Amino acid sequence: MLACTRLWAKRSGVQSICLCGRERRPGSARRQHGRRAMDDASLWGFLDRGGPALWVIAGLSVLTLALILWKIWRLMLTGAWAGAATARAVALWQDGARDAAIALLRARRGLRARLALTAMRAVQNPQWTEAQAREETTRLAKGLLHEARSGLRALELIATIAPLVGLLGTVLGMIGAFQALQDSGSSADPAVLAGGIWEALLTTAAGMAVAIPASMALSWFESVADTVQADMEDAATQIFIAGPIRTERA
Structure with missing residues (x-):
C-alpha cells in the first residue's frame, strides 16, 4: 500500500x-x-520459562487445590461444623432421658455424634466395667480423630517442599545464567543476564505462592480438628459422669 x-x-x-x-x-x-x-x-510460556522446577510446582499447586477442596468436603460430611445435635443428646442423657438421647444420635454420622453414641452404649453395657467402657470409647476416638486429620500430612509436606523446589529451580537457573555470561566473554549483554536472573527467580516466587495457601489451609484444618477433639472429649466426660458407676468384676 x-x-x-x-x-x-x-x-x-x-x-x-x-x-x-x-x-x-x-x-x-x-x-x-x-x-x-x-x-x-501465557500459561505455557510462563511454565516454559521456569523450567522443570516450575512444572513440578504447578503440579503441586493442582494437588494443593484438590486436597483443600476434598478436605472441606470430608469435614462437611463428618459434621465438623455441626455439633448442636450431640450437645442436645448429651443434655438429654444428663437429664435421664437415655433412650431419647441414643435415638437422637442413632442416625447421625458426625464425628461427635458417633463418639457420643459409642460412649452411651458402652456405659449401658452391663457386661463392661467403667474401665472397659472408657477403653472402647478411647479406641473409637482415636480412629475418629485420625479421620478428622486425614490429608493434613500431605498439605504439610507440600507447604514444606514447594519453597525448596522453587529455590532449587532458582539455583539451577542462576547457574545457567552465569554459565551463559561466561561463555559470552567480553561481549556479554547485561540485559541478557538480567533476563536469565528474573526467569530463574520465577520458581522461588511460584513455590512461595503454593506454600502460603497450603500453610494457611493446614492451620485452619488443624484448628477445626482440635475443636472437634475438644468437643468429643467434653461429651465423653459428661456421658461417663452421668452414667452408672460399675466396680471391677472379680
Missing part, C-alpha cells in the same frame, strides 16, 4: 509535495511486540 508524505513549505508557493512510497505503519511493530508479550505471558 502506498502512502504519501507531505512536506509543507512555509515561504514558497508550493503548498505540499507528495512523496510516494511503501507505507510503514508504526502501530504494526507495537502490535507484534504486544503479541510476543502475550505469548510470553
